[in-house]
Structure formats: C-alpha cells, structure tokens
Amino acid sequence: MTNLSRRNLLTGAASLGLGASIIGTASAATKLKAAFVYVGPVGDFGYSYQHDQGRLEMQKALGDKVETSFLESVPEAGSEQTFAQLARSGHDLIFGTSFGYMDPMVKVSKQYPKVKFEHATGYKRTPNLSTYSAKFHEGRYVIGQIAGKMTKNNTIGYIAAFPIPEVVSGINAFMLGAQSVNPGIKLKIIWANVWFDPGKEADAAKVLLSQGCDIICQHTDSAAPLQVVEKAGKHGFGQSSDMARFAPKAILTSIVDHWGGYYIKRTQAVLDGTWKSTDTWGGMDLDMVRMAPFTNMPDNVKAMAVATSAAIKADKLNPFHGPIVKQDGTIAAKAGDVVADKDILSMNWYVKGIDDKLPS
Amino acid sequence: MSSVFFQAVAATIIASSIPLILAAIGELVAERSGMLNLGVEGMMLMGAVCGFIGAYFSGSTLIGALCGVAAGMAMAALYGLLTIGFAVNQVAAGLALTIFGQGLSGLVGAHFVGLKRDGAPHLHLPWLSDLPYIGHMLFGEDGFAYVAVGLVAGVAWFLRYSRAGLDLRAVGDNPASAHALGMPVGGIRLKAVLFGGACAGLSGAYLTLAYTPFWSPGLSAGRGWIALALVVFASWKPWRVVLGALLFGGATILQLQAQALGIRLPSQMLSALPYVVTILALILLNLRRNRGSLTPAALGLPFVADT
Numbered sequence: 001m002t003n004l005s006r007r008n009l010l011t012g013a014a015s016l017g018l019g020a021s022i023i024g025t026a027s028a029a030t031k032l033k034a035a036f037v038y039v040g041p042v043g044d045f046g047y048s049y050q051h052d053q054g055r056l057e058m059q060k061a062l063g064d065k066v067e068t069s070f071l072e073s074v075p076e077a078g079s080e081q082t083f084a085q086l087a088r089s090g091h092d093l094i095f096g097t098s099f100g101y102m103d104p105m106v107k108v109s110k111q112y113p114k115v116k117f118e119h120a121t122g123y124k125r126t127p128n129l130s131t132y133s134a135k136f137h138e139g140r141y142v143i144g145q146i147a148g149k150m151t152k153n154n155t156i157g158y159i160a161a162f163p164i165p166e167v168v169s170g171i172n173a174f175m176l177g178a179q180s181v182n183p184g185i186k187l188k189i190i191w192a193n194v195w196f197d198p199g200k201e202a203d204a205a206k207v208l209l210s211q212g213c214d215i216i217c218q219h220t221d222s223a224a225p226l227q228v229v230e231k232a233g234k235h236g237f238g239q240s241s242d243m244a245r246f247a248p249k250a251i252l253t254s255i256v257d258h259w260g261g262y263y264i265k266r267t268q269a270v271l272d273g274t275w276k277s278t279d280t281w282g283g284m285d286l287d288m289v290r291m292a293p294f295t296n297m298p299d300n301v302k303a304m305a306v307a308t309s310a311a312i313k314a315d316k317l318n319p320f321h322g323p324i325v326k327q328d329g330t331i332a333a334k335a336g337d338v339v340a341d342k343d344i345l346s347m348n349w350y351v352k353g354i355d356d357k358l359p360s
Numbered sequence: 361m362s363s364v365f366f367q368a369v370a371a372t373i374i375a376s377s378i379p380l381i382l383a384a385i386g387e388l389v390a391e392r393s394g395m396l397n398l399g400v401e402g403m404m405l406m407g408a409v410c411g412f413i414g415a416y417f418s419g420s421t422l423i424g425a426l427c428g429v430a431a432g433m434a435m436a437a438l439y440g441l442l443t444i445g446f447a448v449n450q451v452a453a454g455l456a457l458t459i460f461g462q463g464l465s466g467l468v469g470a471h472f473v474g475l476k477r478d479g480a481p482h483l484h485l486p487w488l489s490d491l492p493y494i495g496h497m498l499f500g501e502d503g504f505a506y507v508a509v510g511l512v513a514g515v516a517w518f519l520r521y522s523r524a525g526l527d528l529r530a531v532g533d534n535p536a537s538a539h540a541l542g543m544p545v546g547g548i549r550l551k552a553v554l555f556g557g558a559c560a561g562l563s564g565a566y567l568t569l570a571y572t573p574f575w576s577p578g579l580s581a582g583r584g585w586i587a588l589a590l591v592v593f594a595s596w597k598p599w600r601v602v603l604g605a606l607l608f609g610g611a612t613i614l615q616l617q618a619q620a621l622g623i624r625l626p627s628q629m630l631s632a633l634p635y636v637v638t639i640l641a642l643i644l645l646n647l648r649r650n651r652g653s654l655t656p657a658a659l660g661l662p663f664v665a666d667t
Binding site: 045196198204208209222245355357 | 365368369372376379466470473474476567571572573574576577578579581582583612613616617619620621622624626627628631
C-alpha cells in the first residue's frame with residue numbers, strides 16, 4: 001500500500017497552484033503583491049467566498065497599484081510551507097484567513113521580517129503579523145430582536161457548530177436581542193458539532209421544527225436549514241453571505257461578513273509605508289459586519305431592525321450592555337456597564353433564560 | 361407528544377437512512393464479488409454533482425437521478441480498469457478514487473454552487489398514503505425511498521436464488537476455482553463494481569435532488585465511509601444493511617431530538633452516539649453469531665488468470 005494520504009495530495013496540489021501563480025505574476029515587479037490563503041473553496045458561498053469578495057473589492061479599489069492572488073482549500077496542517085513559499089516568492093502582504101493558520105504564520109513571519117502578514121480570527125501577533133476579526137455577535141443581536149418579534153409561539157431553534165467563544169457569544173447576543181423585545185422567549189439549541197454537513201444541518205432543522213420552533217437560526221455554514229424552513233413555511237436567517245436565493249420566502253435577513261473595507265485599509269497602509277502590527281476587532285462600526293436586506297417581515301419589525309443596526313453601527317448600542325445576568329445567577333455586567341471585549345472573546349457562559357447546558 | 365410528532369420523527373429517520381442504504385447495498389454487491397472499493401465517497405460526490413446538473417438543465421428529477429447513476433458508473437469503470445485490468449492494489453485505487461472524486465466534483469460543480477431547485481416531490485400513493493399513523497410514514501416518501509427498498513429486495517433475491525448471484529459469490533470466495541470452472545472472473549467483478557458505482561451515484565443524486573436540494577463541494581460529508589462501514593456491520597447480508605442504516609439514522613436523529621428537548625448530556629457524547637450504537641450492535645451480533653460471517657474469502661485480493 002502506498003502512503004497516499006489526502007493531506008499529501010492536497011499539499012501537492014496547493015504547491016502546484018502556487019508555482020503557477022508565481023509564474024503568472026513574475027512580470028509585475030513594481031506593484032504591491034498581496035496573496036490570500038483560504039481554508040475552503042472560494043465557491044463555498046460562505047466563509048471563504050466572503051474573504052475572496054473582499055479581495056476583489058480591494059483589487060478594484062486600488063487598481064494598478066496592487067496585484068492580488070489567492071490559494072484556496074489550503075489545509076491548515078501543511079500551511080507553513082505554503083506561507084513560506086509565498087513569502088519567498090516576492091509577496092509583500094499575505095493574508096491567512098483560518099484560525100488554524102496561526103502558528104504556521106507566527107513562525108513564517110519571524111523568518112521573513114520584511115513581509116507583512118495578516119491573520120484572521122487568531123490572537124498571536126509578531127512585529128510583522130497583525131490579527132483581525134469581526135464582531136459577528138452584533139448581527140446576532142439584530143436577528144435576535146427580529147426573531148423575538150416574529151415568533152408566534154415564543155420558541156426559537158438554534159443550530160450551533162462548536163462551543164467556541166465566537167458561537168457562544170453569538171447565542172448570548174441573539175438571546176439578549178430576543179429578550180429585549182420579548183422576555184418570554186424560549187431557545188432550543190442543537191450542537192451539530194460540524195461547520196458543514198448539509199444533511200445533518202437539515203436534520204437538525206427538521207428536528208427543531210418538529211418540536212414546535214417556528215424560527216430557526218443557524219451558526220453553521222450550509223444553506224440546508226434555510227431550505228428546510230422554506231419548505232415548512234417557517235422563517236430563518238442566513239449565515240456569512242446573503243443566502244436569500246436559497247429561501248426567498250423564508251429568509252428574514254443574513255449576517256454578512258464584509259472584509260473588503262479592511263483589506264483596502266491595510267493594503268493602502270503598506271503602500272503608504274504606515275503599516276503596523278495591530279489587532280482589529282471591528283463590527284458594524286468598521287463595516288466588517290453587514291446585514292442583508294430585511295425581508296418577509298412587517299414594516300414595524302423592519303423599522304426596528306434598521307434602527308437597531310444603525311444604533312450598533314454608531315456605537316450607541318452595545319449588544320452586551322448591562323444589566324446582564326449569567327445563567328447561574330451571577331452578574332456579568334451591571335446596569336450602565338458593558339461586557340469587556342476580552343470577556344466576549346473568551347465567553348464560556350450563557351445568559352439567564354437559556355435552558356441548555358454549555359458543552360465544555 | 362402527538363402521533364404527528366412521531367410520524368415526523370420517523371420520516372426524518374427514514375430520509376437520513378436512504379443515502380446510506382443506497383450506497384451500502386451497491387458496495388455490498390461489489391464486495392461479495394471480492395472487490396473492496398473504498399471510493400464510495402468519491403463516486404457519491406460525482407453522482408451528487410452530475411445528478412444536480414442533469415436535473416438543473418432538464419428540469420426532471422428522474423433525468424438527474426440517471427445522470428447521477430451514469431457518473432457513479434463512470435467512476436466505477438475507472439476503478440475497474442485499474443484493479444481488474446491492471447491488477448492495481450484495490451485499497452490504493454479506492455482511496456485514489458475518493459480523492460479524485462472530491463476534486464473532480466468540485467471542478468465540475470464550480471458554476472453550480474449556490475443554485476437551487478425544488479426537492480423531489482413526495483409520491484402520494486392512493487389509499488396507502490392515507491392509512492392512519494403509518495400511511496404518511498411508510499408511503500409518503502419520495503421515489504428514492506422505494507427504489508432503495510426495491511434494490512435491497514432485488515439484491516437479496518439475486519444473491520440467494522439466482523444463478524448469476526451464485527457465480528458472483530463464487531468469484532468473491534474463490535476466484536481461482538471459479539476461473540477453472542470457466543467463469544469470466546474479471547467480467548463478473550466488473551459488473552459488480554459497476555453496480556456498486558451506479559448505487560453510489562444514485563445515493564449522491566438523492567443528496568442533491570431530495571435530501572438537501574443544492575450542490576456544494578464535499579456535501580456528502582463522509583456518508584460514503586459510513587456506507588462502507590455498514591457493509592461490514594451487515595456482515596454482507598442485504599437486509600441487515602437496512603437495519604444498520606435505520607439504526608444509525610435513528611441514533612443520529614434521536615440525539616438531535618434529545619438536544620432540542622434540553623436533555624442535559626454533553627452534546628459531543630450525543631454526537632458520538634450513532635457510532636457507539638453501531639459499534640455495540642456489531643459486537644453483540646458477533647457475540648451471538650455461531651455460524652461464520654459471510655465475509656468474501658477473496659475480498660480485496662486481485663485475481664490474474666494464469667493463461
């Protein structure tokens with residue numbers, strides 16, 4: 001038996017693609033060369049797709065001054081070699097968009113101190129490695145309010161991927177939003193323990209519907225749950241990108257990741273020579289989180305959603321404003337206070353009113 | 361809890377079992393002829409993407425399903441060429457087929473991501489579908505469910521009672537003797553592999569046409585591997601494939617139900633439940649079995665005629 005493994009083959013394929021891109025860009029020596037590394041295919045219409053939309057927006061905005069390229073479906077395990085090759089082949093700015101690229105990027109950034117690196121969703125920085133992420137929970141507060149208004153039997157289903165802080169803070173923000181308009185709301189949570197398995201996500205949606213949920217919210221990547229609620233004549237929300245095409249009658253809105261503005265800003269900083277290693281955690285204020293059009297809801301609910309989004313964008317409303325009581329009865333934030341960013345980024349508790357035990 | 365609730369649960373369990381039944385029954389036939397094809401996942405993905413494309417352009421679920429079957433068979437033919445024609449190691453060829461299928465399906469389907477079509481209609485059988493309690497559950501499925509049950513019944517009959525089925529089992533157990541008796545070992549094995557490919561392709565088409573009606577790369581999410589395990593679980597007996605698939609699907613759906621009901625068990629443990637149940641059932645079946653398993657004696661061994 002040969003030692004043929006998926007990882008070897010994929011790494012091989014990634015290096016081949018890399019070879020091609022180096023040849024393709026060799027002629028343009030004066031332009032800034034920016035490379036993007038994605039963990040999934042750009043055609044996933046989800047997380048990696050949205051990053052690539054950001055790349056295209058940056059390319060369009062900066063035009064001749066920059067030349068961009070990307071590598072898709074790069075497995076996290078073999079990524080160190082990929083980043084090193086990109087750095088060696090004359091790229092000035094390299095974006096890595098998956099959490100698992102963190103340690104490889106830290107290592108490679110030290111080996112190539114002149115190259116600028118940007119890592120999405122990580123927390124380790126070096127003098128030439130920045131980190132950035134988005135406050136997706138702000139969008140979840142808005143959809144929580146919508147769900148709280150739209151539900152007829154006060155029971156909402158929530159399909160969650162993994163009990164990591166991003167997902168947990170999303171559930172809490174959703175619940176706080178829902179409670180702000182409907183104190184009696186009940187949340188049924190299913191942990192799918194996958195990011196992407198359309199069949200299992202659809203099954204989870206069917207199960208939640210069978211238990212009386214009339215609105216389904218998802219923090220997993222496929223459009224399958226939306227298709228299930230569309231067929232059942234109920235309502236749901238899209239994830240990462242505007243998923244209206246999958247469920248035109250069922251969709252209320254989508255939380256859209258928007259990276260273009262950040263990519264323009266950071267690339268411009270390299271061009272201007274003002275780039276510094278920083279940590280950016282932006283939400284609606286920096287236009288990193290957007291809401292897709294509000295549809296299939298009465299005008300007053302829509303007006304409320306628009307107003308809430310505007311208030312968050314203008315920094316007048318923080319989804320984690322006090323008073324917030326944890327599930328165990330302790331105080332997370334007093335009235336007038338907010339939960340600190342670092343506590344949101346490491347959130348491992350539920351707010352009061354959620355009848356579920358957090359898997360640990 | 362109303363009977364409507366239980367019917368909904370049962371319908372969900374059946375729907376999640378169908379892709380496993382379809383893929384496993386095809387693989388069972390291939391393995392009974394001695395061919396261990398680990399490429400089920402790859403064939404399924406090709407069936408899924410080609411089925412979706414076929415249905416998208418033709419507007420017909422049936423044509424889509426046939427496209428899926430054809431794609432699965434084409435992949436299986438490639439595997440047959442390697443393993444039967446060139447006597448390549450079956451494990452290596454099967455793994456390569458899976459990796460190839462994952463890549464090729466992504467490429468073929470690149471322009472079809474994000475498109476959608478309506479799911480396959482549920483057939484309404486007059487009288488039967490209207491039976492109280494079981495009517496909707498047993499006779500309200502889409503066409504794939506009936507095909508799956510029909511295939512299992514057909515395979516069970518074929519292997520047990522037909523002359524060709526006897527030949528196929530002989531080839532799987534002792535290809536040298538079968539060859540000495542004048543049986544076309546390569547030809548029989550190729551047909552069995554093609555049948556396996558057709559079933560895997562149909563299973564993939566079920567995913568994109570009925571279960572979650574859209575295409576996205578890698579959407580089978582490991583179901584091909586579960587189908588492979590089910591064949592072993594079933595001890596290569598056709599009806600046990602149905603049992604195993606329902607058990608696995610049932611455990612999957614019930615753990616989701618338990619979570620939504622707020623039963624306070626760790627969700628990771630509940631997620632592992634279907635696998636635990638399947639392994640336990642496998643152990644129990646082996647403990648009480650006093651006659652030998654039906655494992656084909658020549659499973660995975662290439663056969664090259666001397667002459």
